[in-house]
Amino acid sequence: MKFETYEKTKYTAHLPDKNGHVHYTPEETSVWHDLLVRQEKIVAPRACDDYLQGLKILNLSKDEVPQCKELSKSLMRVSGWTVVTVPALISADEFFTLLSRKIFPVASFVRFREEIDYLQEPDIFHEVFGHCPMLTNPTYADFMERYGILALKAHSEDRILLARLYWFTVEFGLINTKKGLRIYGGGILSSKNETIYALESPTPQRLPFNGLEALRTPYRIDIMQPVYFVINNFSELYQLLDGNIQDLLDQATRLGEYPPLFAA
Numbered sequence: 001m002k003f004e005t006y007e008k009t010k011y012t013a014h015l016p017d018k019n020g021h022v023h024y025t026p027e028e029t030s031v032w033h034d035l036l037v038r039q040e041k042i043v044a045p046r047a048c049d050d051y052l053q054g055l056k057i058l059n060l061s062k063d064e065v066p067q068c069k070e071l072s073k074s075l076m077r078v079s080g081w082t083v084v085t086v087p088a089l090i091s092a093d094e095f096f097t098l099l100s101r102k103i104f105p106v107a108s109f110v111r112f113r114e115e116i117d118y119l120q121e122p123d124i125f126h127e128v129f130g131h132c133p134m135l136t137n138p139t140y141a142d143f144m145e146r147y148g149i150l151a152l153k154a155h156s157e158d159r160i161l162l163a164r165l166y167w168f169t170v171e172f173g174l175i176n177t178k179k180g181l182r183i184y185g186g187g188i189l190s191s192k193n194e195t196i197y198a199l200e201s202p203t204p205q206r207l208p209f210n211g212l213e214a215l216r217t218p219y220r221i222d223i224m225q226p227v228y229f230v231i232n233n234f235s236e237l238y239q240l241l242d243g244n245i246q247d248l249l250d251q252a253t254r255l256g257e258y259p260p261l262f263a264a
């Protein structure tokens with residue numbers, strides 16, 4: 001989920017039937033199949049082990065778009081999370097409320113084939129393939145829950161800063177591992193081009209993760225990222241929110257944002 005405020009979307013999410021089952025069209029099923037087959041190969045040598053382990057736990061079918069009921073069963077067993085079908089776009093309040101209740105929202109539509117490589121709205125491939133594997137990791141899942149609780153009660157200026165934290169971790173985070181630099185951010189892992197670019201391009205900056213720096217760094221949603229923050233473990237994220245995050249938010253407000261590394 002990218003909780004940006006989109007004015008409108010050309011996508012319409014499917015409503016579940018009375019049994020909670022969402023019926024996808026043959027074309028959507030075919031796009032899902034092609035996305036999954038392609039992206040599994042691309043992330044295999046580039047995603048962190050926690051993500052790859054999560055992908056194994058979810059055991060996504062290539063032939064059917066996943067149903068929230070099945071995903072929830074898998075997540076509940078390992079981290080106590082569930083997923084729920086939501087419309088294409090939901091408000092920040094709804095989003096944070098769900099996270100605070102250990103529920104991850106999944107928009108029930110698949111991108112059009114002409115947008116197979118990039119779309120702004122988060123579709124089910126982004127939500128499920130990008131984010132759900134990491135929700136099998138209990139430390140990471142606890143961080144997400146805590147983020148939801150914190151963002152829900154934050155005032156609007158702090159929410160803008162917290163959105164940056166989400167962006168540079170949950171969406172576009174990198175992690176140092178014994179095997180080298182790897183990806184855990186769902187915005188990267190659901191994108192064919194950015195999965196390769198984030199690790200292999202000489203262009204972007206890859207900075208050691210620092211909460212205050214992340215809160216002060218502006219971003220744009222529609223470009224390859226000019227900067228990534230690299231964590232060393234997931235406890236780092238949890239501890240950031242467990243510590244005095246309000247102090248950091250106040251400092252970030254006082255010091256102001258950095259000049260953007262991208263054209264406006």
Ligand SMILES: [Fe+2]
Pocket residue numbers: 001002122126127130131171186187
């Ligand atoms: Fe997302």
